Amino acid sequence: MVRGKTQLKRIENTTSRQVTFSKRRKGLLKKAFELSVLCDAEVALIIFSPRGKLNEYATSSMEDTIERYKRHIKNTDQDSTMPLVDQNAQQLKHEAQKMAKKIEQLETSKRKLHGEGLGTCSIQELQKLERQLDRSVSIIRARKMSLYRKQIDQLKEKERTLVAENAMLREKLRLEPRQISNEDNAMVPIVETSEVSDVETALSIGLPEIRNYTLFLQQ
Template identity: 60%
Template sequence: MVRGKTQMKRIENATSRQVTFSKRRNGLLKKAFELSVLCDAEVALVIFSPRGKLCEFASSSMEETIQRYKNHVKDVQTDNSSCVEDSQWQHLKDETESMAKKIEALELAKRKLLGEGLGSSTFEELQEIEHMLQRSACIIRARKMQLYTEQIEELKAKEKLLASQNAMLNVECIIQTKENIERQGAIVQIAECEEISDVETELFIGLPEKRNKQR
């Protein structure tokens, strides 16, 4: 009778699950023992049942095998971290060398633009430098003209503002002058009225007839 293929999923029936666990556990322990004997391998097997029961097998000492496993894992992690650090260090070193070459090239180009170190330059390189300088000069002149235009516009705006303020001050000065003149005229009229009042209100003591004769 052909046995059907077992599906890799959890067995729902508790009894069937326990029977299967017992059979496969015994088979796994047997395979571990055979591997240690036939191949002279150090084997350690730890199994916990669904209820928490411990089943284990060790070809030598379980503690020594576990400690050996821990040491091996630590060494592997150290090697991996060392490899990572070496890789990062090499990457940084390559970047540093690349940046140093770029800086050197920029310094050489800068000296050539300043007219220095042109002895090793070819005719084409000198022509290219000349064109670059001409383009730079055109850009600089255009920027200067832009600044001149902006400054002229600012000065014109300031001139208009000052002219407007001057006109307002002239108007205020004229108004104030008129007010002063009117105020002075009013003071003169008041003074004249006071003089007239003083003349007409002359004090006279005596009979009315004598007053009329005197006048």
């Protein structure tokens, strides 16, 4: 008689489900025991029946096996994060090495541009340095000429401003003497009149008392 394949789904009949649980539980416990004996493995098996009854099997102590399981899970979680940390550390280390190498190359190039450490340079390297220096000198000269032209333009602008101010001052000095002479001419009669009125023109001879008496008689 050929035995049919059991479908993996919940058994609806309560009695059949209980019988199947009892048979397969015994088989599972037997397999756990055989695995621990044949392979010298530490096995812990915990089963709860549909009614909540506990069935367990452990090759040593169930508590010790559970503690060992917890430690293993904790270490596994830590180990799972370590590869990512190690990867980031390796990447940072690689980038730091690249930056250090680049800085060293720049320092070497700087010393060579200052004429230092040229003993190990080949003809091609010296020609390259010479071309680089020629380009740098050309750039420096162009910048210097630009600053010279800028300063010349500023001086020319200042010269034009000073010439304009000088012309204004000359025009002002040319007009002011005429105004002053006209004002002096207008004030001359007044001054002469006051001087004539204040100055004594009478001629007298003799002592001061007699001269005053003579003036009194004339009035």
